[in-house]
Amino acid sequence: MKVGLSLSRCILEIIEGKVDKDDVLIIITRTDFDPLDDEQWTNVWNGYTWHGCAWRHHSQQGEDKFRSLVIELHQDGKIHQPRQYTGLPMRRQTWDCWNWLETVVPDEDVEKNPAVKKAWCNYKILAGLS
Secondary structure, rough: OOEOOOOHHHHHHOOOOOOOOOEEEEEEOOOOOOOHHHHHHHHHHHHHHOOOHHHHHHHHHHHHHHHHHHHHHHOOOOOHHHHOOOOOOOOOOHHHOOOOOEEEOOHHHHHHHHHHHHHHHHHHHHHHHH
């Protein structure tokens, strides 16, 4: 399962087939909008296709595809917009190389990294206590 850190980049990677939408746990976005609201969607679409986002390459043929995917993820509760709850999400500058975080660390990676292994063991102990 994946946690997305950028609405525009994550939606694009799903559209391009780089990520399966069924692997998405949640996408956390700085954007605050309702994808069912035509005016709000138009503002988001124009912003993402005009200001350098890769969506612009799909703007002629794909707006309906992008919007239907965003609506589907939104209705499934997979798009989290902290601004709707007075939260201010972090700017992504420190994470710019990552669009996705994995929620599961493969066993071989746990075994290769002693710090991860210790954290995993501690987590299992705490989870067992609660």
